[in-house]
Amino acid sequence: xxxxxxxxxxxxxxxxxxxxxxxxxxxxxxxxxxxxxxxxxxxxxxxxxxxxxxxxxxxxxxxxxxxxxxxxxxxxxxxxxxxxxxxxxxxxxxxxxxxxxxxxxxxxxxxxxxxxxxxxxxxxxxxxxxxxxxxxxxxxxxxxxxxxxxxxxxxxxxxxxxxxxxxxxxxxxxxxxxxxxxxxxxxxxxxxxxxxx
Numbered sequence: 001x002x003x004x005x006x007x008x009x010x011x012x013x014x015x016x017x018x019x020x021x022x023x024x025x026x027x028x029x030x031x032x033x034x035x036x037x038x039x040x041x042x043x044x045x046x047x048x049x050x051x052x053x054x055x056x057x058x059x060x061x062x063x064x065x066x067x068x069x070x071x072x073x074x075x076x077x078x079x080x081x082x083x084x085x086x087x088x089x090x091x092x093x094x095x096x097x098x099x100x101x102x103x104x105x106x107x108x109x110x111x112x113x114x115x116x117x118x119x120x121x122x123x124x125x126x127x128x129x130x131x132x133x134x135x136x137x138x139x140x141x142x143x144x145x146x147x148x149x150x151x152x153x154x155x156x157x158x159x160x161x162x163x164x165x166x167x168x169x170x171x172x173x174x175x176x177x178x179x180x181x182x183x184x185x186x187x188x189x190x191x192x193x194x195x196x197x
Contacts, residue, residue, distance in 0.1 A: 011080025012176035014073050015160055022070025022156045025063040026149040032059030037134060057114075058118075067117075067152040071159050080161035082167030096172045099165040106162025113155035120147040 039052020089096045124144035131137045
């Protein structure tokens, strides 16, 4: 079988856009925390707190959508790049690789990062009501935003890694016939793995 250049885009644009979009969620999370903190203090009215809460929920919703979109975009980019990379390896280099390590790493790190996002948000939120100063609340909120944002970027990268490896292996399984043949030489013997494209 003659391997031709993969017709689909390489997916690099998605791989770049994904983490960028995920990172945009960080300032929106900060805006949401600031809106709640500055509007719901002991000197604020119920009306001010209601308005601040609405702004906070809106900002945090945009932040969550940004994190989710970034993770999805990176996954799509990884899937496209995996297929493209496998076809290029077969066409140009004449050999393909086993990407099981990428699949395993992504499958472990992606759920771990998502759990980390939820856990960090919860653990930093629990002590916040006990704060007696605005600076105490600000410290917990900003630490929460930084840690959750870091986990979101890790989840984005993990999604790219998982889908890259799975797509690469899927392309190889569909387009490459592997065969094992004995190899006997002077003073040596063993098996040779051959690929037919």
